[in-house]
Amino acid sequence: MADPLVKTEGLTRRFGALGAVNDVSLSFEEGRVHAVIGPNGAGKSTFLNLLSGELRATSGRILFRGQDVTRASPDRLSRLGVGRSYQTTNLFPELRCGDCVWLAAQSRLGTSMRFFRPAERYVEVEEGAARALSDCGLSSLRPAIAGQLSYGEQRQLEIAMMLATEPKLLLLDEPLAGLGHDEALRVVDLLRRVASGRTAILVEHDMDAVFTISDTVTVLVDGRVLETGSPDRIRASAKVREAYLGEETA
Amino acid sequence: MRRRAVLAVLAVGLGAVALSGDRFWMQFLGKAMIGCILAMSLDLLVGFSGLVSLAHSAFFGLAAYALAGLTNQLGLVSPLLTLPLCVLAAGSAALVIGWLSLRATGVYFIMVTLAFTQMLFYLFNDSPALGGSDGLYVAQRPVDSRLAAYAAIWAATILVYLLLARILRAPYGRTLEGIRDNEQRMRSLGYATRRYKLVAFVIAGALAGLAGYLDATLYGFVNPAQLGWRQSGLVLVTVLLGGKGTLYGPALGALLLAFIEHYGESVTEHWNALIAALVIAVVLFLPRGLAGLVQGSARG
Amino acid sequence: MSLSLFALQLVNGVEYGLLLFLVASGLTLVFGVLGVLNFAHGSFYMLGAYLAWWLSERTGSLALAILVGLPAMVLIGLLVERLAIARLYRRDHLSQVLLTYGLVLLFNELQRALWGNDVHGVATPRALSFTVPLGEAQTWPAWRAFTALCCIALAAAMRQLILKTRFGMRVRAGASNAEMVEALGIDVRRVFSVVFSAGTALAGLAGMLAAPLTTVYPGMGESILVLSFVVVVIGGIGSIKGAFLGALLVGIADTFGKVLLPGFASAMVYAVMAAVLLWRPRGLLGPAFEGR
Numbered sequence: 001m002a003d004p005l006v007k008t009e010g011l012t013r014r015f016g017a018l019g020a021v022n023d024v025s026l027s028f029e030e031g032r033v034h035a036v037i038g039p040n041g042a043g044k045s046t047f048l049n050l051l052s053g054e055l056r057a058t059s060g061r062i063l064f065r066g067q068d069v070t071r072a073s074p075d076r077l078s079r080l081g082v083g084r085s086y087q088t089t090n091l092f093p094e095l096r097c098g099d100c101v102w103l104a105a106q107s108r109l110g111t112s113m114r115f116f117r118p119a120e121r122y123v124e125v126e127e128g129a130a131r132a133l134s135d136c137g138l139s140s141l142r143p144a145i146a147g148q149l150s151y152g153e154q155r156q157l158e159i160a161m162m163l164a165t166e167p168k169l170l171l172l173d174e175p176l177a178g179l180g181h182d183e184a185l186r187v188v189d190l191l192r193r194v195a196s197g198r199t200a201i202l203v204e205h206d207m208d209a210v211f212t213i214s215d216t217v218t219v220l221v222d223g224r225v226l227e228t229g230s231p232d233r234i235r236a237s238a239k240v241r242e243a244y245l246g247e248e249t250a
Numbered sequence: 251m252r253r254r255a256v257l258a259v260l261a262v263g264l265g266a267v268a269l270s271g272d273r274f275w276m277q278f279l280g281k282a283m284i285g286c287i288l289a290m291s292l293d294l295l296v297g298f299s300g301l302v303s304l305a306h307s308a309f310f311g312l313a314a315y316a317l318a319g320l321t322n323q324l325g326l327v328s329p330l331l332t333l334p335l336c337v338l339a340a341g342s343a344a345l346v347i348g349w350l351s352l353r354a355t356g357v358y359f360i361m362v363t364l365a366f367t368q369m370l371f372y373l374f375n376d377s378p379a380l381g382g383s384d385g386l387y388v389a390q391r392p393v394d395s396r397l398a399a400y401a402a403i404w405a406a407t408i409l410v411y412l413l414l415a416r417i418l419r420a421p422y423g424r425t426l427e428g429i430r431d432n433e434q435r436m437r438s439l440g441y442a443t444r445r446y447k448l449v450a451f452v453i454a455g456a457l458a459g460l461a462g463y464l465d466a467t468l469y470g471f472v473n474p475a476q477l478g479w480r481q482s483g484l485v486l487v488t489v490l491l492g493g494k495g496t497l498y499g500p501a502l503g504a505l506l507l508a509f510i511e512h513y514g515e516s517v518t519e520h521w522n523a524l525i526a527a528l529v530i531a532v533v534l535f536l537p538r539g540l541a542g543l544v545q546g547s548a549r550g
Numbered sequence: 551m552s553l554s555l556f557a558l559q560l561v562n563g564v565e566y567g568l569l570l571f572l573v574a575s576g577l578t579l580v581f582g583v584l585g586v587l588n589f590a591h592g593s594f595y596m597l598g599a600y601l602a603w604w605l606s607e608r609t610g611s612l613a614l615a616i617l618v619g620l621p622a623m624v625l626i627g628l629l630v631e632r633l634a635i636a637r638l639y640r641r642d643h644l645s646q647v648l649l650t651y652g653l654v655l656l657f658n659e660l661q662r663a664l665w666g667n668d669v670h671g672v673a674t675p676r677a678l679s680f681t682v683p684l685g686e687a688q689t690w691p692a693w694r695a696f697t698a699l700c701c702i703a704l705a706a707a708m709r710q711l712i713l714k715t716r717f718g719m720r721v722r723a724g725a726s727n728a729e730m731v732e733a734l735g736i737d738v739r740r741v742f743s744v745v746f747s748a749g750t751a752l753a754g755l756a757g758m759l760a761a762p763l764t765t766v767y768p769g770m771g772e773s774i775l776v777l778s779f780v781v782v783v784i785g786g787i788g789s790i791k792g793a794f795l796g797a798l799l800v801g802i803a804d805t806f807g808k809v810l811l812p813g814f815a816s817a818m819v820y821a822v823m824a825a826v827l828l829w830r831p832r833g834l835l836g837p838a839f840e841g842r
Contacts, residue, residue, distance in 0.1 A: 078440035092431045103428045107440040112425040353831040361779040368776045369820040526655035533649040
């Protein structure tokens with residue numbers, strides 16, 4: 001069996017006395033969509049932040065392609081191939097959509113330290129940006145100011161920016177949060193397209209989406225792994241249902 | 251387009267002053283244009299990188315003192331030699347101070363740049379060997395005639411504008427703006443943001459050094475008061491006054507402040523209070539500066 | 551260096567550090583709680599010193615001058631906060647720097663217009679004008695000891711106030727999340743006013759205590775401001791404990807620097823700052839950096 005793309009070993013993050021993530025050891029197979037779900041406060045977002053480098057682990061290890069990246073900075077992780085989309089809108093609100101994706105695309109192409117030719121002349125970057133936008137169905141919104149888009153469109157832009165960095169691993173932080181039914185369907189469709197052929201770790205509350213797109217599901221409760229398995233097994237599991245008792249799911 | 255035409259006319263007008271040979275105006279506008287160079291280079295940091303630096307005048311002063319040192323101690327006079335050396339000195343200092351300061355973020359950064367600026371001020375102010383609080387005369391200026399000095403300053407101002415405008419339109423400029431708007435996001439996109447900020451800091455420092463070199467050329471005199479945080483503060487004022495993040499705005503702000511300072515001095519003894527009132531008024535009522543006014547009317 | 555000279559410098563350094571702490575604590579509190587970087591903080595120190603001189607000249611007693619001057623400083627703090635600082639909440643750094651810079655210029659002009667450019671000496675109260683022997687060869691002015699004791703007492707009082715009282719809790723809460731505190735119905739504006747006035751009074755008091763030691767002169771606000779900034783950078787923004795440690799460090803480094811390397815005295819202090827920056831960019835006790 002191939003080595004997992006990402007592996008965590010005893011990953012722990014404490015805030016004072018509170019253990020947000022406790023001794024989580026998980027493997028994420030390459031080319032699969034692996035969802036991480038759980039009741040509110042289970043530590044899902046913290047877990048994702050640990051993987052993207054924005055939070056430092058209290059103890060434990062993170063391995064990416066066998067390399068220890070526990071202490072790697074967010075920018076280094078991105079260059080290694082880790083892409084991230086955010087739960088709360090984290091764009092460049094004053095820039096146009098085209099420019100947002102342009103910045104994302106440029107990060108891979110090494111033109112950022114060029115001082116003399118106008119940016120528009122760098123065709124490779126323009127093409128990379130245009131591709132990411134069209135993959136997400138946002139080509140028509142290219143000149144629109146990012147901060148003025150609808151919530152759903154901003155979600156799509158988030159994903160487009162992530163795609164433009166050509167990531168091998170997608171960290172998706174509640175991409176469907178706050179979306180209306182139609183918008184959610186559109187984004188789920190986009191996610192399915194985007195995730196095929198790539199490895200994704202999806203944190204979501206929307207159970208329909210989770211069970212539709214995912215290959216594997218892990219349930220976190222109080223920062224610990226309760227169970228990992230196929231969507232069917234998780235759906236049928238009594239333990240999981242008990243953990244969710246009284247919780248609104250999607 | 252229209253803006254560029256206006257700036258071109260302004261540039262030509264400033265150049266024409268050289269033809270008049272008027273001594274007062276050449277001295278005054280020469281000083282004002284040096285302020286433009288300082289303002290534009292600081293805008294690279296404040297307006298386009300989101301870095302409020304109080305160290306700008308330190309690099310201005312360092313290059314000026316470097317000229318004094320090169321000329322007085324080593325007998326070097328030719329601008330072909332002294333100009334690059336002085337700018338290099340300022341840029342190198344910016345590299346060291348920038349590298350240390352950028353380890354700090356946000357307000358820490360501002361405070362650290364203040365501390366380094368004062369350190370350099372005290373260094374020059376308290377050392378008799380470096381002229382002490384009286385300053386130093388430059389034994390022989392790189393250019394002899396006032397006309398040549400003015401022409402050099404005029405050319406430099408235009409070139410600095412064109413250079414910075416170019417850099418800002420290039421991929422580096424866009425990257426810098428991304429860092430200003432959302433540094434954390436840029437990092438998660440794979441950019442080692444500190445590196446870009448350091449490059450901006452060095453470019454700005456070197457250009458401030460150019461301004462200092464020209465100032466020493468114009469007056470033939472350097473003194474520690476040019477190095478302190480008060481001076482840096484005044485350059486920040488011109489950036490705010492003109493409109494940060496517009497490049498041309500701060501240049502206009504510098505010209506305006508030069509006029510205000512000059513006429514303020516002749517009107518009242520307490521013209522510092524006048525400047526203070528102006529600064530406070532601009533912060534409270536005109537936060538986007540003159541350029542904001544111009545752009546506002548263009549849109550509305 | 552003889553042992554008694556060393557002891558003298560050490561004691562001087564600690565006393566200087568304690569004075570610095572008084573000033574820096576106000577600065578770090580204001581930034582930690584209000585989120586405003588106040589460049590005019592040094593001006594309050596200067597105002598305190600000038601008030602001490604002016605009032606003691608009029609009344610013949612420094613003690614009386616301080617008693618009257620302190621409430622005056624509190625009032626000044628309240629006014630400044632209401633009229634100027636309040637407009638800076640949530641604004642960008644450039645605006646904060648420049649508005650408070652404008653205030654510095656204003657206060658400088660005010661000082662010049664009221665009291666002129668001369669340097670003034672201030673006499674210590676007769677009751678405290680003796681010296682304390684220090685080892686065999688040195689003596690220490692009682693006023694310095696008094697100043698040091700005042701600062702220590704204030705530091706202890708601050709600690710009690712912030713850690714053990716309800717008001718202190720509100721201050722700490724406001725520092726970490728002002729919006730949340732507001733949502734809970736607590737009047738954040740009042741907390742801000744009180745904290746700012748307290749900071750102003752602390753700086754003013756430091757000026758009053760220092761007046762007999764350093765004389766009263768026009769530029770005195772600026773040098774103390776820069777050193778306070780160094781203290782806050784070293785100690786960490788918002789941390790009183792950090793300000794205390796940083797101030798002692800800076801006070802001792804500066805005092806010994808002046809004796810050991812007369813030409814480069816100030817350089818010592820900045821070298822320490824640079825060293826701390828290299829090791830801990832957020833200060834020794836600053837807010838923890840959660841990421842990488």
